[in-house]
Amino acid sequence: xxQIFNPxxxxxxxxxxxxxxxxxxxxxxxxxxxxxIFFVNPTYTxxxxxxxxxxxxxxxxxxxxxxxxIPRQFVEAVVNDCIVKKVKGVLIISxxxxxxxxxxxxxxxxxxxxxxxxxxxxxxxNCLGIANPSVNLNASFAPSTPKKGDIxxxxxxxxxxxxxxxxYGFSLIVSVGNAAGxxxxxxxxxxxxxxxxxxxxxxxxxxxDGRKFxxxxxxxxxxxxxIKAGKIPQLQKAIxxxxxxxxxxxxxxxxxxxxxxxxxxxxxxxxFDIAKALAWQGRCKxxxxxxxxxGGAGVLMADYLxxxxxxxxKINAIDNVRYKTNNPLDIMGDxxxxxxxxxxxxxxxxxxxxALIIIQTPQMTxxxxxxxxxxxxxxxxxxxxxxxxxxxxxxxxxKYLEEHNIPNYTDPxxxxxxxxxxxxx
Amino acid sequence: xxQIFNPxxxxxxxxxxxxxxxxxxxxxxxxxxxxxIFFVNPTYTxxxxxxxxxxxxxxxxxxxxxxxxIPRQFVEAVVNDCIVKKVKGVLIISxxxxxxxxxxxxxxxxxxxxxxxxxxxxxxxNCLGIANPSVNLNASFAPSTPKKGDIxxxxxxxxxxxxxxxxYGFSLIVSVGNAAGxxxxxxxxxxxxxxxxxxxxxxxxxxxDGRKFxxxxxxxxxxxxxIKAGKIPQLQKAIxxxxxxxxxxxxxxxxxxxxxxxxxxxxxxxxFDIAKALAWQGRCKxxxxxxxxxGGAGVLMADYLxxxxxxxxKINAIDNVRYKTNNPLDIMGDxxxxxxxxxxxxxxxxxxxxALIIIQTPQMTxxxxxxxxxxxxxxxxxxxxxxxxxxxxxxxxxKYLEEHNIPNYTDPxxxxxxxxxxxxx
Numbered sequence: 030x031x032q033i034f035n036p037x038x039x040x041x042x043x044x045x046x047x048x049x050x051x052x053x054x055x056x057x058x059x060x061x062x063x064x065x066i067f068f069v070n071p072t073y074t075x076x077x078x079x080x081x082x083x084x085x086x087x088x089x090x091x092x093x094x095x096x097x098x099i100p101r102q103f104v105e106a107v108v109n110d111c112i113v114k115k116v117k118g119v120l121i122i123s124x125x126x127x128x129x130x131x132x133x134x135x136x137x138x139x140x141x142x143x144x145x146x147x148x149x150x151x152x153x154x155n156c157l158g159i160a161n162p163s164v165n166l167n168a169s170f171a172p173s174t175p176k177k178g179d180i181x182x183x184x185x186x187x188x189x190x191x192x193x194x195x196x197y198g199f200s201l202i203v204s205v206g207n208a209a210g211x212x213x214x215x216x217x218x219x220x221x222x223x224x225x226x227x228x229x230x231x232x233x234x235x236x237x238d239g240r241k242f243x244x245x246x247x248x249x250x251x252x253x254x255x256i257k258a259g260k261i262p263q264l265q266k267a268i269x270x271x272x273x274x275x276x277x278x279x280x281x282x283x284x285x286x287x288x289x290x291x292x293x294x295x296x297x298x299x300x301f302d303i304a305k306a307l308a309w310q311g312r313c314k315x316x317x318x319x320x321x322x323x324g325g326a327g328v329l330m331a332d333y334l335x336x337x338x339x340x341x342x343k344i345n346a347i348d349n350v351r352y353k354t355n356n357p358l359d360i361m362g363d364x365x366x367x368x369x370x371x372x373x374x375x376x377x378x379x380x381x382x383x384a385l386i387i388i389q390t391p392q393m394t395x396x397x398x399x400x401x402x403x404x405x406x407x408x409x410x411x412x413x414x415x416x417x418x419x420x421x422x423x424x425x426x427x428k429y430l431e432e433h434n435i436p437n438y439t440d441p442x443x444x445x446x447x448x449x450x451x452x453x454x
Numbered sequence: 455x456x457q458i459f460n461p462x463x464x465x466x467x468x469x470x471x472x473x474x475x476x477x478x479x480x481x482x483x484x485x486x487x488x489x490x491i492f493f494v495n496p497t498y499t500x501x502x503x504x505x506x507x508x509x510x511x512x513x514x515x516x517x518x519x520x521x522x523x524i525p526r527q528f529v530e531a532v533v534n535d536c537i538v539k540k541v542k543g544v545l546i547i548s549x550x551x552x553x554x555x556x557x558x559x560x561x562x563x564x565x566x567x568x569x570x571x572x573x574x575x576x577x578x579x580n581c582l583g584i585a586n587p588s589v590n591l592n593a594s595f596a597p598s599t600p601k602k603g604d605i606x607x608x609x610x611x612x613x614x615x616x617x618x619x620x621x622y623g624f625s626l627i628v629s630v631g632n633a634a635g636x637x638x639x640x641x642x643x644x645x646x647x648x649x650x651x652x653x654x655x656x657x658x659x660x661x662x663d664g665r666k667f668x669x670x671x672x673x674x675x676x677x678x679x680x681i682k683a684g685k686i687p688q689l690q691k692a693i694x695x696x697x698x699x700x701x702x703x704x705x706x707x708x709x710x711x712x713x714x715x716x717x718x719x720x721x722x723x724x725x726f727d728i729a730k731a732l733a734w735q736g737r738c739k740x741x742x743x744x745x746x747x748x749g750g751a752g753v754l755m756a757d758y759l760x761x762x763x764x765x766x767x768k769i770n771a772i773d774n775v776r777y778k779t780n781n782p783l784d785i786m787g788d789x790x791x792x793x794x795x796x797x798x799x800x801x802x803x804x805x806x807x808x809a810l811i812i813i814q815t816p817q818m819t820x821x822x823x824x825x826x827x828x829x830x831x832x833x834x835x836x837x838x839x840x841x842x843x844x845x846x847x848x849x850x851x852x853k854y855l856e857e858h859n860i861p862n863y864t865d866p867x868x869x870x871x872x873x874x875x876x877x878x879x
Contacts, residue, residue: 049788049819170818172846186750188787188815192845232750258753261760296867297754297845325611325657328683329722335686362613363474390613393595394474420617420722421597442721 030211030219033118033150034201035164036093037064040085040116042107043098044068046076051098051122054170055158063165065090085114093117096158096168101125101133104154108140112147119144119210120168121154127207128155141209151210152203157187160202163225175199179227179308180301181220183213186258189232189297197301200225208237214245221249227308230300231255231291239285246289252307253291254450256300257282292450299446302438306416306447309434313414313451314383315340318376319357322364323390326420327357330388330441337445342381347372362392366399373404377411384414384451386444391421401426405433414451416444455636455644458543458575459626460589461518462489465510465541467532468523469493471501476523476547479595480583488590490515510539518542521583521593526550526558529579533565537572544569544635545593546579552632553580566634576635577628582612585627588650600624604652604733605726606645608638611683614657614722622726625650633662639670646674652733655725656680656716664710671714677732679717679875681725682707717875724871727863731841731872734859738839738876739808740765743801744782747789748815751845752782755813755866762870767806772797787817791824798829802836809839809876811869816846826851830858839876841869 039059045052052070056077059066067088073081082088085095085107095116097107101123111119126137137154144151152159158169162177171187171194178198184190187204194202201223203216213236220229229251236242246253260279286293292307294300317339321327334341341356350371352360360372369387377385389400397419408415417437419427427437438444464484470477477495481502484491492513498506507513510520510532520541522532526548536544551562562579569576577584583594587602596612596619603623609615612629619627626648628641638661645654654676661667671678685704711718717732719725742764746752759766766781775796777785785797794812802810814825822844833840842862844852852862863869 051818054818172816172818172820184750186748186753188748188817189750191787191817192748192751192815195847234750234753256754258750258757260757296865298865298867323611323613323617325609325614325659325683326617328611328659329681332683332685362616390617391597392613392616393476393479393597395597422620440721440723442723 030150030215033094033120033152034159034161034219035166036117038067038090038092039064039094039096039168040067040069040082040088040092041096041098042069042085044070044076044081045073051170055096055098055122055168058167058169058171058174059096061165067092085110085116088114091115094120094168096120096122098122098170101136105136105140108143112143112149116149118150118152120152120156120158121206122156122158122170123153124155126154127209137207137209144210153206154209156206157190157204159204160199162199169202169204175202177225179225180230180304181223181226181228182230182232183216183220184232185213185234186232193297193301197304200227212237212241214241217245217249217253221251226251228304229253230304233257234259239282243285243289246286246291252450252453253289254294254300254303254307255286255291256294256297257286290453292446292453294446299443302436302443303447303450305431305436307450309436310414310416310451311412312453315452316342316381316383317386317448318342318344318379318382318384319386319388320360320369320372320376321357321388321390322360322362322369322392322395323388323420324359324362326388326390326418326441327359330386330418330444331357333442333445337449339448342379344376345379347375357388362390363394365394366396366403369400370403370407373407377407377413377415382413384416384448386416386418386448388418388441389420389423391423397423397426398429401429404430404435408433408435416448418444455575455640458519458545458577459584459586459644460591461542463492463515463517464489464519464521464593465492465494465507465513465517466521466523467494467510469495469501469506470498476595480521480523480547480593483592483594483596483599484521486590492517510535510541513539516540519545519593521545521547523547523595526561530561530565533568537568537574541574543575543577545577545581545583546631547581547583547595548578549580551579552634562632562634569635578631579634581631582615582629584629585624587624594627594629600627602650604650605655605729606648606651606653607655607657608641608645609657610638610659611657618722618726622729625652637662637666639666642670642674642678646676651676653729654678655729658682659684664707668710668714671711671716677717677875677878678714679719679725679728679732680711681719681722682711715878717871717878719871724868727861727868728872728875730856730861732875734861735839735841735876736837737878740877741767741806741808742811742873743767743769743804743807743809744811744813745785745794745797745801746782746813746815747785747787747794747817747820748813748845749784749787751813751815751843751866752784755811755843755869756782758867758870762874764873767804769801770804772800782813787815788819790819791821791828794825795828795832798832802832802838802840807838809841809873811841811843811873813843813866814845814848816848822848822851823854826854829855829860833858833860841873843869
């Protein structure tokens with residue numbers, strides 16, 4: 030599968046300059062000098078000053094990946110051409126297959142079988158495409174090109190990908206569509222092997238083979254966070270028309286996720302909150318220390334931690350400080366960066382503390398960026414988990430923290446699910 | 455109380471140019487041409503080219519509000535001066551009172567009694583201060599000056615205010631501190647009368663008189679959202695040292711909030727999610743319509759709505775459309791602004807729909823700002839509640855929506871609590 034996620038050459042079948050078309054979006058998203066891009070479309074001879082081929086067989090060079098974005102009635106003939114051309118993989122963006130009607134389902138099965146017999150990978154049909162930011166591949170009609178990161182997002186909804194693509198960094202993005210060729214399970218196993226991927230994030234509406242799905246989740250090494258859509262029986266019809274999967278009974282599914290040590294997210298934001306903790310921080314034990322410069326935020330944090338049965342060990346006495354040594358450790362509103370360093374070093378070096386939550390409310394004398402830099406230095410010295418809660422509007426400091434793999438949450442409550450996920454796997 | 459929330463003149467007792475001092479922060483935050491500002495400090499004669507008075511009585515003009523930011527041992531003498539000067543109100547920022555030790559408590563009681571007998575309002579002590587953005591008053595040492603808005607925030611934690619002050623718009627901000635003079639209940643009643651305030655947001659650690667507190671909540675007209683910190687018994691000691699209030703049993707408190715038709719928020723972000731819905735949208739019935747251009751987001755939204763027992767009436771057939779009329783109504787990934795208008799107008803004009811949720815995933819051809827403008831136009835034509843879920847990174851469109859009082863949430867799950875709050879009161 031490496032050859033289709035890092036192709037040397039890509040043919041866009043359905044390349045066009047028509048405004049608001051998928052073909053044009055693919056032309057733009059795939060445009061870079063990392064690989065050869067060929068345009069295929071019988072109604073053009075040139076496009077943006079470049080040659081357009083009538084058929085993929087007309088291309089002299091070899092083609093690793095053929096991306097097909099044409100009406101469904103033309104897809105089968107083009108797939109036949111791709112088989113003749115001996116491409117390595119075919120990505121079918123086009124819809125109108127098993128998700129649409131019975132004849133679409135038959136067509137899809139025929140195409141999938143042909144490609145399988147020819148040893149050619151099939152992605153889709155009915156999908157947004159794929160992206161592999163570390164090799165500058167964006168073979169999708171997403172509205173933007175994702176930043177490089179360490180989350181592999183594998184999604185049964187293309188719109189879900191569109192909603193998050195410019196908010197996070199990704200190692201891989203796969204819109205599985207109807208998954209007639211490469212299966213959901215095969216994408217997960219591939220992401221587990223991908224060296225840029227540190228965490229696998231799944232948007233799941235339904236799985237075709239539950240046993241196979243949970244077996245792969247149990248067998249892989251990397252942590253997984255999943256969101257299950259279509260929990261309510263009333264919705265199963267809506268889903269089957271979306272990607273042609275069966276929704277299944279939610280409770281059974283959720284308990285199987287738990288058994289596979291997958292973190293289940295209840296919302297999109299929570300999914301990425303969890304993903305960044307899993308990607309950036311090591312697993313920890315249930316022994317949590319909290320350092321805060323805000324009394325109120327500390328009380329809220331403690332509420333959430335106790336309510337979720339986290340343990341807050343006693344903090345050892347710290348010499349020469351004005352504050353009482355409780356956990357949460359309130360180092361007061363006028364805490365300086367030196368106060369933060371002294372308190373954090375003291376707490377994190379306690380044997381019975383496994384993870385440290387550092388809260389910052391932006392008060393009058395708070396030096397936010399200096400605090401962020403100090404925390405990054407501390408994180409390099411200790412192999413324990415660190416999570417920050419820099420609140421208020423301090424984007425520069427948060428950017429610094431997250432660039433150095435310290436996950437930040439802007440509300441104490443958002444720490445809980447990510448921290449729970451660090452106890453797993 | 456109007457005279458102290460919109461004072462014609464303010465004296466800063468403890469004005470200074472010392473770096474990182476509360477006195478300097480007050481000088482900066484109060485600096486504007488809306489009112490006379492006087493500096494009081496016996497150790498200066500001039501400050502920033504302006505006269506500094508040794509005592510407040512030395513000021514010839516009348517003083518409405520005296521803000522005191524000096525060590526506690528000097529506070530009583532200065533309060534005596536304020537009584538002589540016949541100020542309208544005294545705001546004591548200084549700490550070291552009932553939250554600190556017994557002698558602090560006695561001092562606080564003595565000062566409060568004196569001021570009461572002289573008919574002078576007392577805010578604090580041990581507080582961040584107050585702000586009234588509509589008259590450009592920032593009598594606090596918060597790190598920034600809040601934008602004008604319609605939320606009155608009344609908080610038992612100053613750090614809580616610091617954490618949100620530059621993220622939202624406010625009509626009033628009050629850090630109640632130890633509330634030795636004006637009580638929590640009196641601030642709430644004042645906010646209820648304030649014409650800029652549309653919703654009251656409370657951060658509560660504990661109340662001194664539960665009956666009085668819940669009586670005022672039941673008697674006021676404006677909607678209220680509250681967050682209760684210190685839910686866990688282990689934390690009550692930490693709280694009593696924070697603002698000197700008793701934390702009380704959480705369950706009793708929570709059920710009393712419900713009886714008073716107060717929306718309880720579980721997190722800071724949720725508090726403001728709820729506040730903006732209550733401030734900007736009218737109350738609605740449990741008859742919800744959903745329009746979406748993203749299948750996945752629509753399924754997630756429906757999951758959350760059904761799980762919270764919202765009712766989704768059948769959508770009437772719409773002429774000449776490609777999509778099936780379900781609720782959520784999926785108008786497809788390539789929906790244009792005209793598609794949004796047609797679908798939204800049709801759904802919102804149904805008699806049995808009381809509130810409309812409009813979801814936008816930013817897909818290839820999505821015209822986000824045009825959609826936002828169209829939604830604002832629709833909101834002017836119908837007196838029903840509208841909430842949007844514009845996902846992905848579309849800050850310009852979200853700004854447009856929220857400037858026109860359409861609350862936007864970036865995740866479908868975040869709609870639920872605000873929508874529930876619109877069913878109340």
